Amino acid sequence: MVLATEMGSSQPESSFDLSTYLAKRKEAIEVALDSALPVIYPEKIYEAMRYSLLAGGKRLRPILCLASCELAGGTTSMAMPTACALEMIHTMSLIHDDLPAMDNDDYRRGKLTNHKVYGDDIAILAGDALLTYAFEFIATKTENVPPQQVLQTIAHLGRASGAGGLIGGQVVDVESEGKTDVSLETLNYIHAHKTGALLEACVVCGAILASASEADLQRLSRFAKNIGLAFQIIDDILDITATQEELGKTAGKDVQAGKVTFPSLWGIEESRRQASQLVAEAKAQLAVFGSKALPLLAIADFITSRSN
Numbered sequence: 001m002v003l004a005t006e007m008g009s010s011q012p013e014s015s016f017d018l019s020t021y022l023a024k025r026k027e028a029i030e031v032a033l034d035s036a037l038p039v040i041y042p043e044k045i046y047e048a049m050r051y052s053l054l055a056g057g058k059r060l061r062p063i064l065c066l067a068s069c070e071l072a073g074g075t076t077s078m079a080m081p082t083a084c085a086l087e088m089i090h091t092m093s094l095i096h097d098d099l100p101a102m103d104n105d106d107y108r109r110g111k112l113t114n115h116k117v118y119g120d121d122i123a124i125l126a127g128d129a130l131l132t133y134a135f136e137f138i139a140t141k142t143e144n145v146p147p148q149q150v151l152q153t154i155a156h157l158g159r160a161s162g163a164g165g166l167i168g169g170q171v172v173d174v175e176s177e178g179k180t181d182v183s184l185e186t187l188n189y190i191h192a193h194k195t196g197a198l199l200e201a202c203v204v205c206g207a208i209l210a211s212a213s214e215a216d217l218q219r220l221s222r223f224a225k226n227i228g229l230a231f232q233i234i235d236d237i238l239d240i241t242a243t244q245e246e247l248g249k250t251a252g253k254d255v256q257a258g259k260v261t262f263p264s265l266w267g268i269e270e271s272r273r274q275a276s277q278l279v280a281e282a283k284a285q286l287a288v289f290g291s292k293a294l295p296l297l298a299i300a301d302f303i304t305s306r307s308n
């Protein structure tokens with residue numbers, strides 16, 4: 001897939017080979033994740049952690065982190081430990097989300113869910129272990145980054161994963177299930193926290209590691225919040241339009257669970273329009289970075305065109 005990306009009036013339209021970029025980044029991330037988590041005693045927990053961490057997935061979060069670090073003048077090696085940690089936290093949230101007490105799903109990333117293979121007890125512990133290891137991994141493996149930046153990264157990620165982020169969004173989601181009168185404001189809260197906070201942290205943490213200015217962090221944060229919401233709108237649409245094979249998880253879960261979603265409020269066409277509008281607004285935030293923003297701009301377009 002070669003995307004033509006408009007960079008603003010002062011620069012020519014450039015083409016960027018996103019498919020090759022994503023494939024190369026994914027390959028490097030798979031290698032880094034594999035070596036991040038060796039199996040030691042007690043083997044069962046490490047095997048359960050690796051089962052879900054190495055089960056595939058688009059690796060969008062670590063790719064965003066590496067791209068943002070490079071945009072801000074850093075290198076991929078400076079951001080790789082944080083990129084891996086972001087995937088560990090994302091994977092933890094999937095394992096816990098699939099548990100019988102939450103969404104109760106049997107398939108994820110085209111494979112049986114963690115609890116279906118290892119049991120609820122080990123699946124809960126595998127999620128906990130991935131969450132704590134993520135922070136240990138950033139603190140002990142990050143190199144060539146000033147300690148203040150590492151600390152700021154850990155603090156930002158802690159906030160994004162906690163009650164003010166991922167967990168808060170999930171709590172309101174759980175409380176809203178089965179209700180027919182969920183407002184747009186509540187739906188926005190759920191997704192800005194449950195999905196958006198971690199995506200925002202990917203982009204912002206990458207730039208923090210490269211010692212980006214406060215103004216650039218704000219621009220990147222606004223970019224990421226918009227693509228985070230667009231990502232979730234597309235996720236809601238795909239739950240209706242895509243097959244289990246395409247998604248690698250059960251399709252049609254939202255309707256089945258009686259969830260209020262963006263398409264249930266707006267319909268599919270208007271949801272797509274809203275997602276495109278959010279992506280356009282996100283891309284406008286990056287005009288100031290010129291051609292350095294090409295990867296992030298292309299990823300933003302990919303979010304609305306994806307099929308899984």
Ligand code: GRG
Nearest residue numbers: 057058059093094096097161167170194195235
């Ligand atoms: C214990 C800290 C803690 C959190 C748990 C369960 C939970 C709280 C939150 C749920 C978060 C969640 C599952 C959000 C959905 C995010 C989402 C759209 C996931 C799908 O992401 P993709 O499409 O998946 O990037 P792949 O498989 O490609 O990585």
